[in-house]
Structure formats: C-alpha cells, structure tokens
Amino acid sequence: MSITATPGGPVRRLAGLLHRRPYLRLATLLSAPLLWLVVAYLGSLAALFAAAFWTTDDFTGEVVKQFNLDNFQELWSQTVYRTITVRSVGVAAAVTVIDAAVAFPMAFYMAKIASPRAQRWLVIAVLTPLWASYLVKAYAWRIMFSGSGVLSWILDPFGIHGPGYGLPATITTLAYLWLPYMILPIYAGLERLPNSLLDAAGDLGARTFRTFRTVIWPVAVPAVIAGSIFTFSLSLGDYITVKIVGGKSQLIGNVVYDNIGAADNLPFAAAVATIPVVIMVIYLVAVRRTGALDNL
C-alpha cells in the first residue's frame, strides 16, 4: 500500500483499514515498544545467557563460540565465588532491612501525620538526593568514613573507632543511596490506607502496637516488599560503592566488572552475571505470591 502524493485517498483508505481491523491497529501501536522490550531488553538477556556457554582464547582474547560448561563448572568448583555470592546477598539483605526500618516511620509520617502542604515538601525532600550524582554521594561517604572524617570525629570522644572502609561502610552507603526507592512505595501504599481504619482501631481500644500489627502492617506489607525489590536488586548489582568505600572487599558486580574490564573474558563475566539474575528471579517468584507486584 503506497502513499501517493494526492491527499485524502490513500490516507483515508489506511484509516479505514485500521478502523476495520482493531488487531492491526494494536499491532502497529505496540510494535515499537514491543520491539524494544523483546529485542533490546530480553534479547540482550538471552545473548548474555548464550555467551555464558562460550569461552575465550587464552591469548588473543577472541571469543570462541563453542558450547561448553567450563564457566559454570569454574563457578561451582571454586569456593571463592560461593563466598562472594553469599556476601553479596548478605549485603543486599542488610541494605533492604535497614532501608525498610528507616523508611517505614518516615513514610508513615508523610502519609498520615504531615499536613498536605508539608507532605508535598517531604516528597520533594526525599527525591532531592536523587538529583545529585551517585559518585558524589559515594565519595562523600568515603570522606566521612575516613580515619580523619566526621564519623571518627564524633565517635572518638566515646573511645570508639569508626568502622573504616569495609562491608559496614558499604552497607551504610548503599542504604543511604537506595532509601528513596524504599520510602516512595511505602508512602504510596500507606496513603491508600483509609484514616478511618486507624480511628476504628483506636475506638475499639487497640493500642499503638496492636494497631500497627493488625491494621497497618498487613496493608503495608506488599508496599514494603515492592520497595525491597528495588533496594535488593540495586544493591545486588552494585560494584562502584564497594570499590569506593569497601576497602578490600568485593561483590558479584566486581567479579563481573573485573572479568570484562581486566580480563576481557566476556563469557565468564556473562556466567557470573547469571547469578544475580537467578537470585532475582527466585526472589520475584516468591514475592509474586504476596501480591506486592501490584504495588509497583
């Protein structure tokens, strides 16, 4: 169907065709986003997975496209990769728990107690740190954790030494970086909780803790889990923060990065990169049952 220079005719026929065939209309509308999703997004994941079964030539670094399980065997047999995986999951879990603990009261205040005017400002305040560069924030924490930094200055009079660079510093920094991603879903979730439910709980004689346990928490759980998907997955893949404040520790992301950057061993990096993908798939499948995905 070619569009000729005469106006009206072909365009009108095209419009008519689209009108008569809703499927065609839908297909045309969705083809671009679907192409993006399938080719660029899922396609790259598939390519990643396929590459994990290849190897590289020892010397020239050329990828040898021949199916084998060497990379996964290496991942399985070397205990160091298990240690790193456990450490990475531990860091991601710790970040998630800290963020949930800090974000919940904050989100509750924003959603239920603050005046509508203050609410708006608080949302902006929570979002503001996202405007600053990730690196600036990570380096700011690096300076704070330094032996001559703010943390040591505060703790030294009490005879305590700052934690220095290492996993505690990494967890703190990541918890700071991803906090907005936890606050916002919880805030959105709690906003949907009618105030009348809280009043009813009070009228029926429930104290604070009981109201929290039986009224607020069941409503908020899916929102907390939705937030945890963000904080958990963002922490699991991070490799920059740990390079800046992690001292000598390394996480899964660093192994991937080292194998791409230093070794030019893309197949092995791809094999390592499937670990967080698998962990996230397991996590998402578990989470789906709670209905949290409806809250995203």
Next chain:
Amino acid sequence: MRATRLALVAMAAVSLLAAGCGGKSGGSHHGGTGAGGFTPPNIPALTSLGQGEGQVNLVSWAGYVEDGSNNKDLDWVHPFEQQTGCKVNNKVAGTSDEMVSLMKTGQYDAVSASGDASLRLIAGGTVAPVNTSLVPNYADIFPDLKNKPWNSVNGKMYGIPHGRGANMLMWRTDKVTTAPDSWSVVFDPNSPYKGHITAYDSPIYIADAALYLMSTQPALGIKDPYALDQKQFDAAVNLLKEQKQIVGEYWSDATKIQQSFKAGDTVLGTTWQVIANGLTGEKTPVQTVLPKEGATGWSDTWMVAAKAQHPNCAYKWLDWVVSPKVNAQIAESWGEAPANSKACTLTEDKNFCTSYHAADAPYWTKVHYWNTPITQCLDGRKNVKCVDYSKWTQAWTQIKG
C-alpha cells in the same frame, strides 16, 4: 638479577643491529625479541607515506592527547591539526583491556598501548608492524626502549615508544618512622602499619609479588615476573593472600588513593610518581623510592591498526607525539619519563628528566615493564607452560576473596 637484565638489554641491542641490517635473523632467540614462540599474523607495514586523509581516530590513555579543553596550557592537538591537516578524534580508554576491545572494533587508527595490551594486539592481528623509517623522530628514542619484548616480535617494531614509568613505593614520612628501601614492608605480616597499606587493584599486581619473590626466594627460579609457571604462580598468589591481611584497601583509581594518603588512611604502598607529585603539591608529606628489589612499571607504545582507514595521518601522529617538544609536554604533564632523548632539554622543569630518570639506563634495568602473561613463557623456557592472563584474573578474584 641485574646481570640478567643487562644481558637482555645487550641481546636486544644485538637484535636491533640485526634488524637494522634488514635481516629477519633476530627472530628465534628468546629474551630480547618477541614472546618466546608465537608467530603473529603476517601483516605488511606501510612502505611509503602519502597525503594525509584529513583525520585520524585515536585510542589513548587520559592525558596523552590533549587539545586544551582540560587545561588551556596543554594543547598539542591543534598545532598538529594545523600542521598536517589531520583532524584528531580521540577516545580515552581507562584500562589496557578497554584499549584492546576498542581496537578490535576496527574503527581506530592508532593506540597508546601499554605492554600488557600490546602483545595481545599483535597476536590478534589488530595492529600492524610500524615502518620506523617513516617516523623520523624514532631515531632519537632512547635505545633501551627499542625492540623490546612488549613492542616488537622477531625484531620487527610494532610501534613507537612514547614514555615510561615505574610503580614506586610511597610512604607518609610523618607516619612511617623508618624510610623503607624494600617491598618487604608491604608484605610483612607483622607490619605495624597493618590496615593502612595499599596495593594496586589489578591482576597485573601479581607480578609485583613475583618480583619480590625473585629476590627473596631465589629457589623458585623466577626470571621474569610475567612468566610464571604454576609453582611460581602459586607462590606469588599465596604471598598476596597473606598480604591481604595487612592491606587496608586496594586502589585502581588514582584520585581515590591520593585522597586516602592525604587523609592518612593509607600510609604505605605502591603508587605512581604522578600521584606522589599531586600529594606533594597538596603539602602531604610523602616520599617515593624504587626499592632494592626493583619494581614493575609501564612502557607505552603508539601502535597503528592493521586495518587503519587513515594510515598516513596515523604515522604523522606517531611522529608528532614523540617529537621532542610534544614528548616533553606529555611527559611533564603526565608524570612519566619521555621516550625521546631530545625531550629532556625542552621540559619546563629543567630537572624533570633527572627526577624521572629518563636517561638513566641502569635505573630502568630494575624496572620490569608490564607485559601480557601467556602460555608460552616470556622468559624463553620451553619445557614448562606458564600461567596465562585469564588465570591471573581469576586468581586475583580469589586473592581478594
């Protein structure tokens, strides 16, 4: 150790003569030429120089190709463009491995490769041999940089040496009481500076451990820290695993380690001269030394792509970048020793070449330049297999645990 290095230099000189006579005879010997036993793809070098193509695409280390946009005093790109009519398109790479992958795309004409990238580029057929007679300034390059294992194969030069430096030992003079003269201070498990020691965060750092073992455990028979058989390699890896107990943090980012020394979180460890200069400029009391065991280091070489689309402009750039004035400018702003012997009279700081030991050949015999470890031992041993770089990388992951 020193005697062996001198022998290697002598051998290199001999093979240089051989190459100069037009023969290919320098070839099969180990040591001075090539990487014991691999044959690069046969790619012809350019035979004559023609008109410039109007542009040239470069891959370089940060600070090697400056057009004044970072610092208006540092501009050797615009004069080049005016003089040759070749517009420079530069891509800065962060690591040797990034350089290798960028060059493999075939979109670039020339690259400033360090020794841990150059052999891979040669073996992969990514770069072509360089016809040094088309680069007039090549004549003034220090002879101890020519025809080395990391920039030539079988007596054929694959690039033009550009500059070199050593990975020095640095310490805070106010925190470390006795001035060290040996790498033992960063490997001593009972170090009083435990937790404040740093090491370079790259698999190539395994060579630093091997270098230390070379003089402390001669029984291992390490001759070249980049040619380690399994037993020697395991010894180096174990040494680094022990070292991890006293390391405070690893560094790969110069800004990060500079800040760490300044704050006093790190007081001792491996460094580059440019970092030490930065710290001295910030009034942090640090000092560097080339320890008695020697040190690892780098020697960068400008190479031309085998499939270069702008070979004439690439050759003009090669000649330009090692011309005395430009070479002096780059060396001084970057903090490394220039490769052109005439550059030394043109530096702003008249002592520059002395403080960087530019012409001090005996000094450089103590420096083992980065090289790519491959299965064929680089030190010429034929009866054993050496551990290749991808194994080095995986070992580095295990060292960090």
